[in-house]
Amino acid sequence: MDVKAIREQFPILHQEVNGHPLVYLDSSATSQKPRQVIDAVNAYYKEDNSNVHRGVHTLGSRATDQYEGAREKVRRFINAASTAEVIFTRGTTTSLNTVAYSYARANLKAGDEIVITPMEHHSNLIPWQQAAKATGATLKYVSLQRDGTVSLADVRETVTENTKVVAITHVSNVLGTINPVKEIADIAHQHGAIMVVDGAQGAPHMEVDVQDLGCDFYTFSGHKMCAPTGIGVLYGKQKLLEDMEPVEFGGEMIDFVNLYDSTWKELPWKFEGGTPIIAGAVGLGAAIDFLNDVGMDNIIDHEQRLADYTMEKLRTIDGISIYGPEERAALVTFNLDDVHPHDTATVLDAEGIAVRAGHHCAQPLMKWLDVTATARASFYLYNNEEDVDRLVDGLLKTKEYFGDVF
Template sequence: MKLNAEKIRNDFPILSQSVNDEPLIYLDSAATAQKPLAVLDAVQSYYETSNANVHRGVHTLADRATSQYEAVREKTRAFIHAADSAEVLFTRGATTSLNWVAKSWGEANVKAGDEIVITIMEHHANLIPWQQLAKKTGAALNYIHLTADGQLDMEEAARLITNKTKIVAVTHCSNVLGTINPIKELAQLAHQAGAVIVVDGAQAVPHMPIDVQELDADFYAFSGHKMLAPTGTGVLYGKRALLEQMEPVEFGGEMIDFVYEQDSTWTELPWKFETGTPNIAGTIGLGVAIDYLNEQDRTAIHEHGQLLLQRLWPQLQQIEGLTIYGPQDIAQRTGVISFNLDGLHPHDVATALDMEGIAVRAGHHCAQPLMRELDVPATVRASFYLYNTPEEVDRFVASLQAVKEFFANGFI
């Protein structure tokens, strides 16, 4: 199946606008993806027809809302090929999901003298929770570094993951380099050492099929807003045996069984972790986003990103003074390109591109240790998704050339 990006664009009303009198080219999907009409309509429809709290009431609206909400859990289970819908926990996003694992499983199982292994390419969301856990418990925090071509050094990984390791935390796909990491191989190393593997899938789930059982991930976290769903939605997958052992990290309504004056008991999975009124409308939108991605075929989405990179890559290499970070083999990466132009600050490049109607990201991308590894303060990042077209690739390159000329010669 081949994607028709031009047709898909019609489903995204935001993409039809102009920015600075130029047609918008949105190349910041790694930060947040745009939302199709089907998702927007689903959120509005919930508020117009079914707005009630879930799990609590017996009246018609409450029953309707609960049915819609819980249907998304089963839909998500199938989407990531989990064994049981009880292994799917709804959260506010990947950051919340990762913090839950660190606070619950981590604090119960990690102690002084243990080791936590992460990678130097992690987003801060999959770094700071482990950093704080190490500080709190006295465990050591060790980093797997990169090969010369921006891939994970698997020889170093094999050395670092030992019988002292309790947790291996790794991004499935780098939000800066686009690198696709070998999760199944890392899971084997972790499990041979008696450790659990925690995967940040925020950059992978929007772009490619995910089978958490095939990967043998113990925990897998991702955000809704990067995969066409509303903001404030996310998922934590965990193997049932691990989730059963874990204590909740937030307390209050919804997650209880019985409450006594001096003690309380928790309800069953998955609800024992989900306290308070959830983001009902957003979760319903997440379900529709899953439907939309399934209709497009996620393998085709990944192949579309590869086709755009194949068009972009040789053109970028023709720009003198441009450095691309990450794997040079585009088959080893997602549709994320981080780069710098000699003598230009990334923020200046991004601002100039915005004047051309092109939205890119500039900065450290919540990956400051990786920036130090690359020996740069920041990069420009262009991230492509299913609604980007080959023509947009060409216009992006032409604008980038014009930006370079402007800073060199004062005209654009």
Template sequence: MMDIQKIRSDFKILDQNVNDKPLVYLDNAATSQTPKQVIDALVGYYELDNANVHRGVHTLAGRATDAYEAARAKVARFLNARVTSEIIFTRGTTTALNLVADSYGEANISAGDEIVISYLEHHSNLIPWQQLAKRKGAILKYLDLEKDGTITVEQAEQVITEKTKIVALAHVSNVLGSITPIKEIAKVAHKHGAVIVVDGAQAVPHLKVDVQDLDADFYAFSGHKMLGPTGTGALYGKRELLEDMEPTEFGGEMIDFVELYDSTWKELPWKFEPGTPIIGGQIALGAAIDYLEAVGIDHIHQHEIELAGYAIEKMQTISGLEIYGPLDPVKRCGLVTFNLTGVHPHDVATVLDEEGIAIRAGHHCAQPLMKWLDTSSTARASFYLYNTKEEIDALIQGLELTKEYFGL
């Protein structure tokens, strides 16, 4: 059982007024808030251990390196990677997915090959494959969606063929919250000799992710959506794939030996981490994992199911409000995307902000999905471990006030 009030006491940012109203933060799918324990880990590095990693022999460098590599080990354990070297620290999901496209994709995609994605994809898991296909003369294919915005294994079986080399899918949609059956689709991809790349930005903060059980070839996520600092995250890759890949960025730290006209690279994971990394940030990401594990990912997911179910039930009582995605909260993570007939989503968000309620409005970096939904933009309320049903009640009141404001 989660003690929500105790959890909330760790997030000083939540204890404030915005526009003279108590802050209700419902924009967690964009960026989650950061608890004191994670902030303390970040500050502690800069106050006590601020030195570069791997290179120095002095005490501070040793402490910084130990803490940095300990954070990598926490990520590996959190995702159930086979070995720590399968974890590449990145600036987040976008950087990780671009690394796979620019390294593995560049080496393994030829003219006429197929890359399969879906209409659900965030631009960061669409544009790298789009551009790779253009460079290589490959064919970009899309999995269609069911009426509720979900992806089925049957659809994957119809689209993935012997020509398919890469399948790249979001584990959880950042717009609909729908959960993709990655494990089952991975079996389809592997049956045809393709690798599966997973955008886990919206899954890792909310679901128990086991990359071995999923049999994902690559899995990317961001720290700032799971209580960590911005500019942090990681790419998981199967060791045998990463070992065959070439780095896409070059400089210090990732080299083994440099000659005048050629160079060799360090072993995994360091050959993909050039330059000085975001040391304090990744250490703090490790602290965020500690926090999530202490609360319990399963408890967090169950809490979000309850919040999403409660929000959907309340929203369905508002006339003129359309909810996108599956209505069964078990089929989604903790967010609800919607539109109010006659009111632009940005206007909805603006009125709610006057009431101290933070939501997201726009195309959510998913314009092909907006086209599939036959709209240009939507409003999105997204929940996390510190949100309450009382905050959803405030959202519902704010939506009713929005309707009154616009004379609906």
């Protein structure tokens, strides 16, 4: 994998920030966009901008072809059985809320259980809290091992015959833990429960085969995988989606409307009320083409080497705490002793290095780690060892600066 050539495809990386070449280490929050994605969105607006499905004119037909063509690209990317199982949404948050509202509230009752973990992003926690409150179901947590991993034995102990939903992140956005979602899905199904996967940190970085994983729902966002913001995907097994009611009503998703009743279009359109995110879908299709050209296997291998290199380098710094398991995805969350992570991020930014600091929308996990916040460096296919070296140099300067201050 030619990382230098890949970096050339990302215009934003070729700039200085605070007098230093930019080092972007915040891809878990949002990835940067390659030129071909930018060009695809630009070309859509310049040449094909029109609403989809409803028009019979040429621009409408071209826009529809691009929009539905992007759906087919997503289907192949995650190996869904049909494009009917691919719903375009605003992102992972919307996708998870759709499942929690449309499926869970219709199927859960008092005494039922929803099983999640303490490592979940708020987007895969709060919707289930609300579903539990609305239905009388109980929210249960699989305990974490000391290194932030999930034990299948603990999953088996937590999931019972009363469990109806198991909802777990594919990859933790804080710990980098890669969860065994296929095995967890098997356990869920053995007890008659459905399996929901938050794939926001999974789909951008590894091959996803939803049929092999056996999950009932899989969700992810385009903006974390080189696509524009505001576009995401809800994958769901067709039978489940067919039995679910839409959560937004209006144009596009209707079949027939009279004064007192209405019927809905077939899948996937019954969940896509209103004018859809057309340009976002076009950009997502272009991003998938880009990732496929690079090769997901190549991306996985590159990121794994980079994560190993980062861990090795960070461990040379005295007074640093690193959170999460040894085997992890391409992110490292850490704190410097006696330095608030916001201060760490501020000093790094002065050196042109962008990292994330805060609770990362995972406050229960922060409590489990016994910290209020952490700093996080997250990598993608355009990062290299030089970026890691710059990070280490920046952290040493941070320690030196705060050592002088105090």
